[in-house]
Amino acid sequence: MNLRTAFERGLLVVGIGVLAAPPTAARGVERQSPDLGAARALFRTNLDAIRRRDRAAYLACYLESDSLARTGPVGFRLGFKDLADRTGANDWPDFFDASDLKLAPVREGIVYGTYRYRVRYGEDEQSGLSERLFVSTPRGWRIAVTTAFPAPPGTPPPPRALVGATLIDGTGKPPVRDAVVVLRDGKIECAGPRTRCRVPAGVDTLDLGGLWITPGLVDAHVHFSQTGWVDGRPDALDARDVYPYEQVEERLRSHPETWFRSYLCSGVTAVFDVGGYPWTVAMQRQARGDPRAPHVAAAGPLLSTLDFWLNLPAERQFIYLKDEAVARDGVRYLESLGSAAVKVWFIIAPGRDFDEMARAVAAAGDEARRSGLPLIVHATGLREAKAALRAGAKVLVHSVWDRPVDEEFIRLARAGHAIYCPTLTVADGYARVYESVRTGKPPAIDDPLGCVDSLTLAHIASTPAVGAGRLDPSRGADPSGLAQLRGIMAANLVRVHRAGIPIAMGTDAGNPLTLHGLSVHAEMEAMQAAGLSPMAVIVASTRGGALAMGKLDEFGTVQPGKAADLLVVAADPLAGVANLRRIRYVIRGGEVRPLDELRVRR
Ligand SMILES: [Zn+2]
Structure with a gap:
């Protein structure tokens, strides 16, 4: 304009x-x-x-x-x-x-x-x-x-008092009925029962009687370097002849607003990008002070025990964690980049000795400690997960899915104050892509709120056509393996939660059919189905995520001084977290937006 x-x-x-x-x-x-x-x-x-x-x-x-x-x-x-x-x-x-x-x-x-x-x-x-x-x-x-x-950028929205809703504050405390939450200067000024938190004179009120307020949701595991479809993951299904990878990445880099919007539309007001190209680190600054973006923390390029090929000619998202020297150099590089964390992809690389890999991970952990950055480790096997905890991992970004966690794992996680981020649903997305190609039927899209952009929808609808002739026939041929993984992941989540280890909800969004934003709902529902109470899922999806991001002093609960990031829903989420889909308003930095304003499709 x-x-x-x-x-x-x-x-x-x-x-x-x-x-x-x-x-x-x-x-x-x-x-x-x-x-x-x-x-x-x-x-x-x-x-x-x-x-x-x-x-x-x-x-x-x-x-x-x-x-x-x-x-x-x-x-x-x-x-x-x-x-x-x-x-x-x-x-x-x-x-x-x-x-x-x-x-x-x-x-x-x-x-x-x-x-x-x-x-x-x-x-x-x-x-x-x-x-x-x-x-x-x-x-x-x-x-x-x-x-x-x-108003100049960064000007906080006018003060507002939210009146009459039931408040679930994210701490795990019982809900407060007929609550008042006062928002001022982008922060929460007070929150609680009407008798304790009064509406200040001259402040506009919004009547939320009959509705529920929770903190804005936090997705503690996303990847802005991935699209939510196969074009960002040619290792899953290689369609680079139709969608050149460098062009896909350029679109992701230059249009973060697409995902910013889909996150807010889904009720997500903070995300942790735990691995991607160096430009993801710059997104932290881009999102700061933008009321139309969630809070963003980003780890940047991953240190990987596997020498993985999915990089651009002049830019890497995977730094090969060849030995301890690379681990230390890599961490110092991430620190210079402004990364919020050190992310290690601990994959059992064929031909590499386990202890030798574990030593490199430990060196990364040691250097991360020295530079004041939290260590985040992708570890899906119990052995890798324990080695990661010994290396000082603060966040484990996947479920242990090869076998049940044991006492030693629990002891290590407790001693290291580690946070467990289960990502229960990401593997289903891959399975659904492969099934779609096999059956010739486009995958169903879980988007009742209308948050997914038209390009992503069109890509997903084209999955069978794009996959025909391109899918490696060995991929996803045995769905029984997935069912077994699901069972182990569910049992481990419940065991870890009962042991008092903090849980952070994370989706691994950006992976095929794990869509930026909306996928939090399927993930939260899977956590509840695994055996967590709705309250435990809500705490993991708000306070737990903020804790994993190292930002609990800034957001994650509805308490005075924290960012005015809230979700207002039309049905009781304590009766079932699926009710968190019934979004009425999403509030970010005190800006109150009705869902209709955030939808792509109305
Ligand atoms: Zn991931």
Whole structure:
């Protein structure tokens, strides 16, 4: 959008008026001054006109005079005729929110007011502050001066109080009925029963009676370097002749907003990218201060005991963990890059001695400790998992799935304060791809909320056609193996949880059919089906994820001082975590967005 249209649109915003319910605190003032009531009524009239896209009613709110003054980011305009000429059919916003209306009488017959706005024209969103001056005329109250200025990036949204919901705060404590949560400056100011957390004077309220609030969900295991389909994983199904890998990666690098949106749309307000290209580390900064992105922490390139080929010609996501020297060099490189963690892919590499690999992993752990970075290890075998814990792993990013965990494993995990991130459903995605190619039927897509972008949907629908003739026939031929894995993973999750080891929900999103965002719901449901209580799953999907990211002091629970990242759902998640799909609002950094605003498809 160019500045001229920004100016015009900014001015149209001025006419939007107040969407939110009238701030209760202002009513007392209004009783003292009929002028304030009249000014507020004019706001409403104006708002209705915008809603109905009624140009005549909209223009009727303004002073029909050559002195009607309007100011936007590029300057000043005068005259009613100019406004009328510039108000056209295409100027109405697709979405708007207006709140935090403040009115002050200047003198009899003149009222000054401001409010905060947020508007969206297509994909272009702007927030800002709008002023106006209302005057009493023989023909009624009119707007005589209007201004609108976009807020600088990082400006927190206006304060808001969420009233009447049942609060599940993420700590595991019993829910609080009829709760109040006050959001201010992007953070939680207070949360609790109405008697303890009061709605401050002048703060707009949002009535959430009959709904449930949880912390925003945290996916502690994602990969922004992968698409959720086979084009990002040619090792699973090689379609590089149709989807050149370097082009796939370039799209991922240059369009993070696709996934940012699908995460928020799914209720996910923080993600941990535990392995990818170096640019994933830069996404941490990109997402910071962007209310349309989840919090992002990223580990960057992985240190892998297997010399894996899936790299770009001039960029690596896998650093071959050949020996202890590479381990130390690799960790220092990650530290210089700004990585949030050191991720090790501990794969039993054919022809390598186990102890020799374990020593390299231990060296990575030692160097990680020295540089203050947590060690995260992909370890699906009990032996690797124990070696990882001995090396100081803080997060184990997959289930142990080759055999039941034992006492020694539990002892090591406890002693090292490790967190267990089970990723129960990622293997199913691969199985569903292979099955789709075999049967010729496109895989079903679990997207009831409408969060998945059209390109991803089209790719998934094309799976049988793309897979035909390209799938290695040995892949996924024996589904019984998967059933066995599932059983071991479920039992291990319950055992680890009962032993008091913290659990963090993670999906491994980006892998084929483990879609960015939506896949958290299937994962949480699988955790519940494995034997965790809904409360335990919610804690793992909020507090546990924040703990795994090392960000529990910033988010993960609904407590004063933490980020105002919340999920509002229409049914009780303690009756079953599938109810977390029934999203009404997603709140990130205090910005309250109805689900409809985040959907790709409506
Ligand atoms: Zn992974």
